[in-house]
Amino acid sequence: MTLHQLRYFVAVVTNKNFTRAAEKCLVAQPSLSQQIIQLERELGHKLLERLGRTVRPTEAGKMFHERAVAILASVDEAKRRVVEVGDPERGTLRVGAIPTVAPYLLPPLITRFLRDFPRAAFEVTEDLTEHTVRGCLDGSLDFGLVALPIGDPRLLVEPILREELLLVTPSGHRFRRKRKVCILDLIGEPFILLSEAHCLGEQIVDFCAQQSCQPLITCQSAQLLTVQELVAAGQGISLIPAMACAKDKSPERHCRSLADSKPSRTLAVIRHKDRYQSPLAARFVEALKYYARACPCPGVTDMAETTSVH
Amino acid sequence: MTLHQLRYFVAVVTNKNFTRAAEKCLVAQPSLSQQIIQLERELGHKLLERLGRTVRPTEAGKMFHERAVAILASVDEAKRRVVEVGDPERGTLRVGAIPTVAPYLLPPLITRFLRDFPRAAFEVTEDLTEHTVRGCLDGSLDFGLVALPIGDPRLLVEPILREELLLVTPSGHRFRRKRKVCILDLIGEPFILLSEAHCLGEQIVDFCAQQSCQPLITCQSAQLLTVQELVAAGQGISLIPAMACAKDKSPERHCRSLADSKPSRTLAVIRHKDRYQSPLAARFVEALKYYARACPCPGVTDMAETTSVH
DNA sequence: GGGTTGAATAGGAAAATCCGATGACACTGC
DNA sequence: GCAGTGTCATCGGATTTTCCTATTCAACCC
Known part of the structure; x- marks a missing residue:
């Protein structure tokens, strides 16, 4: 063999x-x-x-x-x-992240991390929750960045930050004239939803169902960026994670917090319980938590020092 | 690579x-x-x-x-x-056992097992506790037969049977005329001890120390059989596991139970907690427990259905 | 049936592995 | 010291394995 x-x-x-x-x-x-x-x-x-x-x-x-x-x-x-022996700051970190997190959280984080640890290297794999989980389980990833809930008992789940989902509207939308927009205001409003393959799409549907608010879904898109562009094009409104809003400098759309029940999601680091964690990987998770605390982005709050949940 | x-x-x-x-x-x-x-x-x-x-x-x-x-x-x-797939009764069982157990317990057990599962095969490795434990940990053994205590938290430890240690004397020894021999009678008696590399050697020393009985150790030997032969040759007395006594048909020495505090050891099956156990291996452990219950050997008692300890 | 896709087979080229002989180096014993 | 010995690295050639191209064979699809 x-x-x-x-x-x-x-x-x-x-x-x-x-x-x-x-x-x-x-x-x-x-x-x-x-x-x-x-x-x-x-x-x-x-x-x-x-x-x-x-x-x-x-x-x-x-x-x-x-x-x-x-x-x-x-x-x-x-x-x-073997590569890590003798130089614990050298090594390759194989990070998995879901598509609605990766482009917003990882680039600034990795940039900063590489400044502190210049001999580190990254392999970022962007994929849906299911594949990220599988990667952590089979050892092809060192850890994954995903949104809760995560059920697998073989994984260690460390919540990192809570991220609000903000209402995004076209610039000229009538909501702009309202002092505050509540969840029930969305009823009947043309709504652009992220494909339900993404956990975020699912979570928004669940949230709306909980609030007995059924928006008028006019369009489902596979990418967050497409959702944003469709909003700018006046096709409807949507709910978008705060970090995506913070990156969004377009004048054609506008983000704001819902006035009453604010939807949010919790991002977490997952990794295999039994697998060895390199010193570098541990430092990266630390950096991630630090970044969550220092994050300049409104709508993002770090988790109080929680013990790990599985 | x-x-x-x-x-x-x-x-x-x-x-x-x-x-x-x-x-x-x-x-x-x-x-x-x-x-x-x-x-x-x-x-x-x-x-x-x-x-x-x-x-x-x-x-x-x-x-x-x-x-x-x-x-x-x-x-x-x-x-x-792969070999086991399709025929769960085929496969090789890699059994480790300590030298003071292997020759007495395994041969009849394996004979009986092969009668029930003729397509099974065995690889018996006889070695001290330390090596047997290591084999179970690194995967070169499916399980091991050792005496308690076993401390490693990565192992599953299932007690199988309790085995009394019997007093063995030369046939003509003056103890033969006594109605009963107590532990304190051993004081000052020439005693032949198994090398302390064996856990049994250690255990006997510990037992005697507990009973504040310090026999006169005249000889240390590396094999149980040598101990028995030295006893037969009149060099002293010793304590020997019950199963070894049962196999011993020699007229030159004689085994008996101590009258008061009976020393004993507990034999257990150990195996790695996380490793896959083949169906055949599970059957063998069952057979082992069954054998302990049905064991015709005086001084051997099976364990009450205990839950596994680690 | 003719066309297409996809896995197995055949034969020779390329590459990896292996072997025996030898070299380099350190330690040993006189 | 200096021959003797034990031990690992190096060398050139033989052997074995792996790989490639070309081709065949079988299943599926119109």
Whole structure:
């Protein structure tokens, strides 16, 4: 058995296809096929079912895949830890973050962190909550930045900051003339919602349902930026995280707090409970908390020193 | 990085010597040297300090060694689990046991188990408590049979049976004429002790100290069998586990229970808390408990259904 | 059926690994 | 000191493994 064989096998399972897997692994398809066949021969079991056009793992294959991913992650971690020995400020931090957080929180944070730790390096992976969680579990991420709630008991969840969701309206909207806008004012208002694939989209729907306020959803978009631009274009109003509003300098739209029940979300760092945390990673989490306290952005409040919840 | 390189590296660390490691790995020494050098080059760090005649790992090397052992164990486990898929009664059980237990408990148990599960296989490793514990921790053993106490919090400890330590005397000893022998009768009596490397040796010393009874230790031996033979040869008396007495058919020595405070030890199965337990391994632990209940040997009592202790 | 997609096979090239012989170095014993 | 020994690194060539291109074979799709 070879680590290459494990890599090839994992690639086939994730791509469900030999040819694409071979491309990803930068080898020719026959080479990959041979290695898989040899792996199966050594183990004495078929790992993959080749049925016509699709490939999927057998029962044994599923089990083996799980272990193979763990082994590869473990190899990777061993390598990275060797680099860290003797210079705890050197190393690569693999950070996952959801798309509604990553562009607003990470760039200033990473910039500042690299000023203090110039020999650190970053690998940022922007993806939905589900994938970020999976990355933390299988070891391909050191930690993830996501919004609560997070349920997995294998993860350590540290709340970092609470972020208000602000009302964003086109500049010329009639709400601008109101002294205050309440949640129930949104009823019947054309509303632009983030796709429910994002946890933020879900959370807004839940919040509105709780407040018995059903806005008139006119449009669903996959990106926060698109939502903002649609608002500017006069297609409706929306609720947007405070940090996204703070970054938004466009004169065509305007952000404000709701007057009565202010919706918010809590961002948290998640990481695997049992996995080793490098000194550098620990420093980054510290920096993150410090940043939350010092954040100049209105609508963002740091968490009181909470103990970790799972 | 290659799995072979990891194996070679681990072999060098355990043997503290390239040449011997190469022999163990069934390759020539230059091949092994090259692979180690390449591994070090890839990681960008020296892993081993070659100082004159001895080799020892650097700081980075120690850390990497720990991970390498875990990775290799994990590869091994993945292989073994593939074999188990589809036939949960097939597989290899890697059992560790201390020398004062292994020859008395395992042979009948394994014989009986193989009658019920003929497609199972065994790999028995007989070694002192410390090594057995280490094997369970690093994954080279599925479980271990040891005597309490066991302190490591990463282990699951299930007490199996309590075994009395019986007094063994030469056939013609004056104790044979006594109706009962008490612990304090042993004072000043020539006593043959098992080497304190064995936990049993330690336990007997502790027990005697507790009872303020200091026998006259005339001889320390590394094997239980040697102790028994020395007793038969009239060199003294000793305390021997009940199962060892039951196996002992020699007419030259005689076993009996102490009349007052009966010393005993508790045997337990230990295994890693987080590691996967194969169905077959679970069946073996069951068989072990069943055997403890049905054990025909006087001085052995099974544990009441206890919850696992750590 | 002809076209397409995708995995296996074949044969030879390229690369990695291995081996024996040898060199370099330190320690040992006289 | 100085030969002797134990031990790891280096060298050149043999062996084995891996990889690539070209091709075949099988399933699916019109």
